[in-house]
Amino acid sequence: MPIRSVKDIPVEGKRVFLRVDFNVPLTPARGIADDARIRASLPTILHLRDQGARVVVASHLGRPKGPDPSQSLEPVGTRLAELLGDEVLLTDEPVGDGARKVVADLREGQVALLENLRFHAGEEANDDQFARQLASYADVYINDAFGTAHRAHASTVGMIKHVPEKGAGFLMLKEIEFLSRLLGSVERPYLAVIGGAKVSDKIGVLESLAARVDKMLVGGAMASTFLAAQGKPLGKSKIEQDKLPLARAFLKKAQDRGVGILLPIDAVAASSPEDMQARAVSVDEFPADAMSLDIGPKTAAAFGDEIARARTVFWNGPMGMFEKPQFAAGTFSVARALAGNPRALSVVGGGDSVSAIEQAGVTEKISHVSTGGGASLEFVEGKLLPGIAALERP
């Protein structure tokens, strides 16, 4: 079903409600730790401003239970104003007399930012009363909040039916374009590289990808559960004992389908995440008193070869505990391999994976780095996200 682009909707003089995902990490001093999500929606905001819209930007931040000054969008508004080189009017609450007045007084090309939507319980409850209040600020509704599209909240779903016009912002359209390509017919070999903490977090996406890809490379803590499912003792490694039957069933199904599942052949082992004496060991001779905290160099090389030959790659989940330099080599080597294959369509999704790509300094060399964590996984799993479905026109 077609979704209208913000570019095709006349907005001059109109009040445009722009839902963005400015759920950025804050520093302890309430500064912005990473403004990537703010910059990601800048093209849409600039477009609306330059078209002479009265722009009402709205987002959630964190998980406040009611109004909470420590979760105010104020630092976000300040950063947005710096990036725009223009004033941004922050309302003192998401809805109410103050917000209504700021919106009513907006001039063409002016930008307001509503206070944190989650200060009101109606946001997550998708309460119709709250949705109508938000809708009363808008002639046009635009959603650019891909990272929140898997949630049916008042600002992502509920309010839309109360606004005359709807469409998607540039970021939302770009996310849909790239992630949809992974669901259609792509150039092969098609690889999925999956890692991260838990099999249980990712079983849905693992199963759905296994039906589409040629090969799946598995690393991270989740690989330990798969190796344990194959009967390999991995010492003190993090293993989801209760997921071993699930892991076994998954491996069996993949084998029946002819999908190659590549598990690590070696690992970086240490007595604990604090241990600086990490060493590479074969997964067949894993020391009983150690745990696996990264894929080993032989695995990284094998994964690198596969990635170099691929034409389409989706990556989610770090290969190890990459936050610690002694366990980051595997993840960074996968990031470099992906960046070193310019012929492949490469897509990376997942909060920690994206931050690994950034730390590796290769973001520019990846076809698409998704701003969504849970949303990109659900999309790649083939689920229809409520925030996207609500934008579709009959």
Ligand code: ADP
């Ligand atoms: P994403 O956010 O990209 O979806 P996840 O949240 O699933 O990724 O997993 C990332 C986390 O998994 C990181 O915090 C990383 O430290 C952890 N992790 C990955 N491999 C291991 C491992 N072998 N042992 C312990 N933790 C791991």
Ligand code: MG
């Ligand atoms: Mg994560």
